[in-house]
Amino acid sequence: MYETVKWTLVYFLITIACVASQTITDFTQPANIHEDTIAETRLTRIECTPATGDTNCLCNVQTIAPNNGPFSVFKKNGDVDFYVYYLGVANGARLDITTDPTYLVTVECFNEARTTSDTADLEIDVQQNQAPxxxxxxxxxxxxxxxxxxxxxxxxxxxxxxxxxxxxxxxxxxxxxxxxxxxxxxxxxxxxxxxxxxxxxxxxxxxxxxxxxxxxxxxxxxxxxxxxxxNLNDRPVIENLPATVTIPETTTGGFQLITLTFTDV
CATH class of the missing domain: 2.60.40.60 (Cadherins)
Incomplete structure (x- = not known):
């Protein structure tokens, strides 16, 4: 007598959810700024697509070359996106094309949990001041x-x-x-x-x-x-000078010495 063994095959369906990280759209052209700019100036918008499930990207400057370049990343006045800013003379440093004609700013954007990040490089070219x-x-x-x-x-x-x-x-x-x-x-x-x-x-x-x-x-x-x-105005001419006038030593003040005569053409 044979024993019948029944096998039940169970198939497990495993679904793998694809979660996309945040991404920065590469900058396609340099940002330009005149060397005589002194006020805080917005240079360019950072186009960042949030990670799946996130609403926002969180962006900042990762590096600047040369070091201590007067630039930063933030959003202000109700902006939705982050922007690269020149900080201005009051908060950064004056621009000088002779010493630093070009800066390279590496922008880094995180997901909201700050567990993943993406970067993009922005070239900033300083434009020479043009003479009046x-x-x-x-x-x-x-x-x-x-x-x-x-x-x-x-x-x-x-x-x-x-x-x-x-x-x-x-x-x-x-x-x-x-x-x-x-x-x-x-x-x-x-x-x-x-x-x-x-x-x-x-x-x-x-x-x-x-x-x-x-x-x-x-x-x-x-x-x-x-x-x-x-038609310059000719100067008048004194007709009776030079002259020699002799007066006694006992002469009192107010004595008339000479009467000048003039000719004015």
């Missing part, structure tokens, strides 16, 4: 003719300097005079050149003003303004 440019139509030379007998009183505007700066840096104007007669001055902020005297008192008729403009980093000083002053 004069925009006057006749730059680099200008010719002005003024008539002293118009008259041209003190405080009269004779010319206005104009300039442009690619980075919109504030700039300052100045002038020098050859010869240094002091007939003109310029408003540093507006570039307006005015007379400092009534030109009827001027004694020099040909003057060269050299105008300069600076943005604090670069100075352009090659704008020459040639000024001719016509």
């Amino acid at each position: 440019e004069f925009t006057n139509a006749n730059y680099p030379t200008e010719t002005l003719t003024l008539d002293a007998m118009t008259p041209v009183e003190a405080g009269t505007t004779v010319y206005t300097l104009t300039a442009n700066d690619d980075e919109t840096d504030p700039f300052t104007f100045s002038i020098t005079s050859v010869p240094d007669v002091g007939y003109f001055e310029v408003a540093q902020a507006t570039g307006i050149i005015t007379t400092t005297i009534d030109l009827r008192a001027a004694t020099v008729d040909n003057i060269v003003l050299t105008a300069s403009v600076t943005d604090g980093t670069h100075t352009i000083d090659d704008f020459d303004i040639f000024i001719t002053i016509d």
